[in-house]
Amino acid sequence: MQATTTRPKITVTADGEGVVSHAGSRLLADVADRTTLTAQLGEELAGLRKPRARHDPGRVLIDMAVAVADGARTISDVAVLADQAALFGAVASDSTCWRLLDQLDTARLAAVGSARAAAREVVWAQRAELSGQPFPPARAAGRVLPPGLVIDLDASIVVCHSEKEQAAATFKKTFGYHPLLAFCDNTGEFLAAQLRRGNAGSNTAADHVTVLDAALAQLPDHHRHGTPILVRADGAGCTREFLTHIRQLRDQESVSCGFSVGWAITERERAAITAIPKTVWADAVDADGGHRDGAGLAEITGVLPARALAGYPAGTRVIVRRERPHPGAQLDAFEEADGWRYTAFATDTPLGQLAHLDARHRAHARVEDRIRCAKDTGLDHFPSRTFAINAAWLVVVMLAVDLIAATQHLLLHGDLAKAEPKTLRYRLLHVAARLTRGQRRCWLRIQRTWPWALDLAAAFTRLAAVPIPTG
Numbered sequence: 039m040q041a042t043t044t045r046p047k048i049t050v051t052a053d054g055e056g057v058v059s060h061a062g063s064r065l066l067a068d069v070a071d072r073t074t075l076t077a078q079l080g081e082e083l084a085g086l087r088k089p090r091a092r093h094d095p096g097r098v099l100i101d102m103a104v105a106v107a108d109g110a111r112t113i114s115d116v117a118v119l120a121d122q123a124a125l126f127g128a129v130a131s132d133s134t135c136w137r138l139l140d141q142l143d144t145a146r147l148a149a150v151g152s153a154r155a156a157a158r159e160v161v162w163a164q165r166a167e168l169s170g171q172p173f174p175p176a177r178a179a180g181r182v183l184p185p186g187l188v189i190d191l192d193a194s195i196v197v198c199h200s201e202k203e204q205a206a207a208t209f210k211k212t213f214g215y216h217p218l219l220a221f222c223d224n225t226g227e228f229l230a231a232q233l234r235r236g237n238a239g240s241n242t243a244a245d246h247v248t249v250l251d252a253a254l255a256q257l258p259d260h261h262r263h264g265t266p267i268l269v270r271a272d273g274a275g276c277t278r279e280f281l282t283h284i285r286q287l288r289d290q291e292s293v294s295c296g297f298s299v300g301w302a303i304t305e306r307e308r309a310a311i312t313a314i315p316k317t318v319w320a321d322a323v324d325a326d327g328g329h330r331d332g333a334g335l336a337e338i339t340g341v342l343p344a345r346a347l348a349g350y351p352a353g354t355r356v357i358v359r360r361e362r363p364h365p366g367a368q369l370d371a372f373e374e375a376d377g378w379r380y381t382a383f384a385t386d387t388p389l390g391q392l393a394h395l396d397a398r399h400r401a402h403a404r405v406e407d408r409i410r411c412a413k414d415t416g417l418d419h420f421p422s423r424t425f426a427i428n429a430a431w432l433v434v435v436m437l438a439v440d441l442i443a444a445t446q447h448l449l450l451h452g453d454l455a456k457a458e459p460k461t462l463r464y465r466l467l468h469v470a471a472r473l474t475r476g477q478r479r480c481w482l483r484i485q486r487t488w489p490w491a492l493d494l495a496a497a498f499t500r501l502a503a504v505p506i507p508t509g
Contacts, residue, residue, distance in 0.1 A: 056473045058125045060118055061482055062466035062494055063108045065449070065501065066441045067126065070100045072504050073161045073444055075437075078153035086141055093130040098138050099150070101129050103437035106416040107459070108467050113139070113421050113431075124473055125482075139422075142430040150433055151230075151255065154440065158227070159258040160507050161444045167505050168448065172261070173224045176268075179397035180327030186266035186294075188223035189253050190405035191275055193240055196418060203425040206236035215420065217432065218245050220253035221408040223270075223401070225447060228412060228439035229253035233429045243279035246271070250283070254293060266294045270402040273300030276384055278349040285351040285386070298399045301356055301382040308372050310341040311358060311380065322359060323393045325400075333361035335392040338382075351386055358382045359396055414459050415439055448504055449497040454490070465490045466497070 070076045080096030087095055104126075105116045113135050120129035130138075142150065162172035176188040198205045198214035205214050216238045220230040230252035232245055239245075250269060254262055269275075269284055276299040287293040301307075319334035339347070339355045347354055360378040363369055373379055383399045409417070416435040420428040442462065446455045454465065469490075472483045482498075484491040 056124075057470065058122050058473055058482075059470045060108055060122065060468055061125065061471035061484065062462075062469045063104055063119070064125055064482070065466070065494070065497055066104045066107050066445060067100065068498075068501055069441060069445050069448070070104070072501055072506070073157050073164065073448075074507060075153070075157035075441075076100045078156045079150065082149040082153040083146065086138070086146070092128065093134055095138055096153070098130045098135060099434065099437065101126070102135055102434045103441055106434055106438035107442050109459075109463055111416060111419045111421075136427075139427045139430040139434075140424075142433070143426070147430065147433060151252065154437070155256045155258075158256055158440070161448070162258055162261070163507065164504050165447055172258075173222075174447075176223050176401070178401035179323045179325060179394065181394075183268075183398060184266070186268060187257065187261065188268045188270060188401075189220055189229065189250070190223050190402055190408070191218065191220050191246060191249060191253075191269065191271040192402075192405045192409065193218045193234075193238075193274065194409045194413075194417075195236070196413075196420065198236075198420065200423075202420065202423050202428065204235045208236040209240070212236075215428070216240075217417075218249050219405075219409060219412070220249050221405055222253075223404060226408060226439075226443045227256075228408075228436040228443075229256045231432050231436060233425070233432050240274040241277055243277040243283075246275055246277070246280045247283045250280075254287075263292050263294075266296070268398075269295055269297045269299075270399065270405075271297075271299045272402065273302050275299040276301055281351050281354070281384075281386075282349075296386050298383060298385040298387070298395070298402070301384045303358075303380050303382055306343055306346055307338065307356075307358070307380075307382060310338040311336075311360075313341050314338065319360070320392050322361070323397050325397075327397075330361070333359065335359050335396050337392060350384070353386045353388060354384055355386070355388075356382055356384050357392055357395060411458050412439055415442070445497070449500045450493070454493055466494050469494060 076096055079099050080094045083095035101119055102116055105119055108118060110116060110118065114132040116129060116132055116135055119126040120131065166172040173187065175185065176183045193216055195208045195210055195212060196215045196217065197212050207213055208216055214236050216234050216236050218232045218234060221227065222229050230249050232249050234245065281297055281299070284295045284297050287295045314336050318336050320336065322330040322333035322335050324330040335357060337355060337357050342356060359381050363379040367379055369379060385395060385399065387395060412435060415438050420431055422428050422431070442459060454462070469484060469488060474481045474483060484494055
């Protein structure tokens with residue numbers, strides 16, 4: 039049998055000039071510069087730069103973040119930028135990156151957080167000047183939620199396949215870390231995180247307080263104190279201490295915080311559900327805002343025993359949702375006998391239809407998509423045996439996620455503005471191009487037949503028009 043091929047015949051040589059790959063990732067690096075993130079990090083970490091050192095620590099962090107956004111999973115993968123100096127300039131070696139991460143102790147990580155917050159304020163101001171609003175509205179059930187910001191908290195297990203400091207067995211019978219994460223639902227930005235042992239509790243109030251405070255510190259001051267903020271979490275966030283802290287933020291620190299958190303169904307809730315008349319149940323809505331067949335909602339706050347809400351902030355409401363179980367659903371004995379599957383959540387929002395409060399809470403599920411994308415952007419692999427270096431790596435991951443978010447909000451339109459990291463890498467970041475020089479300029483020439491060539495070129499053009507902050 040003869041060997042055949044339907045592909046064009048090619049002859050390969052190694053004498054090409056000016057060809058670069060990952061050309062679109064240069065856009066992320068330029069976004070970091072234009073939004074002052076590089077300069078802010080350089081200023082905060084100036085004390086780490088030795089005399090006559092070649093690399094600025096802030097620039098090294100940005101290069102690592104760009105590489106992670108590009109798909110790097112280890113520190114040595116920064117070579118994808120270092121091997122293309124004509125496009126990315128001088129990039130630190132992986133050993134320099136290791137040393138920098140090793141130097142980022144608690145105080146310096148706090149300084150990096152301050153730099154991120156300052157740059158975020160710039161990004162939001164730039165977006166406000168370009169589009170008229172600093173951040174997009176949050177949505178649920180096909181409608182825009184009342185003006186405000188939404189912060190989603192959730193924990194996720196990151197499996198480790200080798201011995202690492204403070205890695206431990208998890209409740210899912212795996213081995214690794216159990217970080218607690220916070221995302222801004224409006225923008226998709228990775229606001230804060232705390233790296234924790236694998237056996238860290240899901241409902242540890244102190245950790246939730248720490249991460250929420252760090253997330254709030256990332257918001258521009260006039261939004262933190264002047265914009266309503268909704269904090270969402272699953273049942274792990276439904277602790278008296280955490281919800282009391284949220285109320286104290288509103289009462290004592292002028293942060294207009296409310297909450298919507300999961301509520302566990304126990305015997306007292308089942309007794310309350312049994313006592314509710316059938317006529318009380320209101321209709322629920324689906325993800326698009328239409329009527330949800332076979333689902334209903336009822337508030338059981340007044341039916342619960344008084345001790346059930348003891349210690350919770352005043353005005354806490356408990357709302358139950360019931361729906362017909364899907365085939366294969368695991369039900370308890372109460373649900374088996376009743377024929378309904380029940381879930382509940384607690385909120386301190388005093389007004390609003392139950393259907394819309396429920397849809398708003400169920401939109402918390404979007405945090406799972408945020409985490410999945412973050413795991414596709416470096417969160418799924420911690421590179422070091424040392425816990426402190428892994429905590430610093432987590433900050434690099436947050437920088438990478440925020441760079442992608444800023445790029446999408448400021449420069450991309452249509453499907454690309456909502457695309458996940460894997461799609462962005464294929465369509466934009468990993469694109470090959472040719473570098474040429476002429477007219478006293480360096481030209482990056484993208485293949486004209488590439489389907490998203492015009493989108494990438496337009497993004498670079500828009501970046502040049504992004505207002506530069508003064509002062």
